[in-house]
Amino acid sequence: MQQGPQAKTRATIYLPREVLDEARDAAVHLAGYPARLTLTQLAENAFRAELRRLKVLYNNGQDFPRRDEELRGGRPIAA
Secondary structure (H helix, E strand, O other): OOOOOOOOOOOOOOOOOOHHHHHHHHHHHHHHHHHHHHHHHHHHHHHHHHHHHHHHHHHHOOOOOOOOOOOOOOOOOOO
C-alpha cells in the first residue's frame, strides 16, 4: 500500500447504474490526449468539488471535524 499524501485506498460505494455508466463512458471517451482521464480521477475530482461545496454550505468553509469511529454500513442515520 502507498504511504503519504497521495496514498490511495479502495472504497466500495453503490451508485445508480446510469450514473456509473455515464461516468465510465466519459472516462473511456476522455482517456486519451489531452485529458487522459481515468474513472478514479473523475471520482476524486467529483468528491473534492462536492466537499468544497458542502464545507461552504454547512461548515463556514472549514474542514469537517475528524470522525471518532469508522462509518457503519446499513441505513442512514435519521435526522
